[in-house]
Amino acid sequence: MKRQLLLLPLLLLVFGCAGNKFYATEYHKAYDQYGQQIKFAVDVKKQLMFSLGQAYAQGLISDQQKETALKAGKLADIALETARDTLVAYMEGKTSRAAVLQALISANQNIYTIMAIVDGAGIGQVGGTLVGGAI
Amino acid sequence: MSPALIEFLVAKGIEAALTIYRLLEENKAEDEELNSFTVEELIARVKAIDVGDSGQEFQDGVDSLDEFPV
Numbered sequence: 001m002k003r004q005l006l007l008l009p010l011l012l013l014v015f016g017c018a019g020n021k022f023y024a025t026e027y028h029k030a031y032d033q034y035g036q037q038i039k040f041a042v043d044v045k046k047q048l049m050f051s052l053g054q055a056y057a058q059g060l061i062s063d064q065q066k067e068t069a070l071k072a073g074k075l076a077d078i079a080l081e082t083a084r085d086t087l088v089a090y091m092e093g094k095t096s097r098a099a100v101l102q103a104l105i106s107a108n109q110n111i112y113t114i115m116a117i118v119d120g121a122g123i124g125q126v127g128g129t130l131v132g133g134a135i
Numbered sequence: 136m137s138p139a140l141i142e143f144l145v146a147k148g149i150e151a152a153l154t155i156y157r158l159l160e161e162n163k164a165e166d167e168e169l170n171s172f173t174v175e176e177l178i179a180r181v182k183a184i185d186v187g188d189s190g191q192e193f194q195d196g197v198d199s200l201d202e203f204p205v
Contacts, residue, residue, distance in 0.1 A: 021162065021166055022166050022170070023166075023169070023170065024169075024170040025174060027174045027177060028169055028170055028172075028174075028177065031169070031177040031180070031181060032169055035177075035180070035181050035184070038181075038184055038186075039184060042184065042185070042186050042187055045186075045187065045189065045192075046187050046192050049189045049192035049193045049196065050192050050193070050195055050196035050199070051196060052193055052196060053192070053193040053194060053195060053196020053197040053198075053199070054196040054197070054199060054200055055196075056193070056196070056197060057196070057197045057200040057201075058200065066193075069193065070189065070190055070193060073189025073190065073192070073193060074189055074190070076189060077186055077187065077188065077189050080186040081186050084181060084182075084184050084186060087181050088178055088181050088182055091174060091177065091178045091181065092178065
């Protein structure tokens with residue numbers, strides 16, 4: 001009985017892993033992995049910019065920090081567009097998978113910059129609600 | 136090990152196995168749905184990803200507090 005119970009976590013590992021997905025082509029896999037990553041990154045960026053707008057309205061960030069945030073946001077927009085277009089190019093057979101990864105890393109780096117501004121302003125989020133701290 | 140504990144563990148084991156089966160079936164259905172698209176359709180979906188406008192998103196955050204003043 002004990003041995004059978006111990007087998008359960010093993011079965012979970014073998015059959016429950018996300019890596020066991022079947023893809024018709026490598027492009028289906030690219031869409032599922034990189035396409036979802038881009039969508040997720042867009043959502044994170046949107047939420048961060050929204051929060052910074054709220055922070056500005058509450059006087060938690062200065063005009064200078066606002067300008068920095070808007071510039072970082074613009075760069076993130078461009079990087080996300082680049083990542084999306086690179087994924088399209090890959091799926092059309094015009095570029096390499098490495099180029100897609102590079103574009104994704106670049107987009108994420110720009111989002112981290114926005115996060116750093118949020119962090120520098122002493123702003124955090126708890127369950128989607130803005131909580132302000134000292135500048 | 137008491138019979139009650141064994142019964143409890145067996146029940147939990149069956150519950151876990153059923154959960155794994157359900158998740159596997161869900162994953163399979165998702166895989167089948169994804170694989171039913173052609174590459175061209177997937178490309179169209181990627182092209183349709185709206186990356187948004189960070190300036191507008193910032194302004195939306197500012198405006199949201201007008202609606203609900205703190």
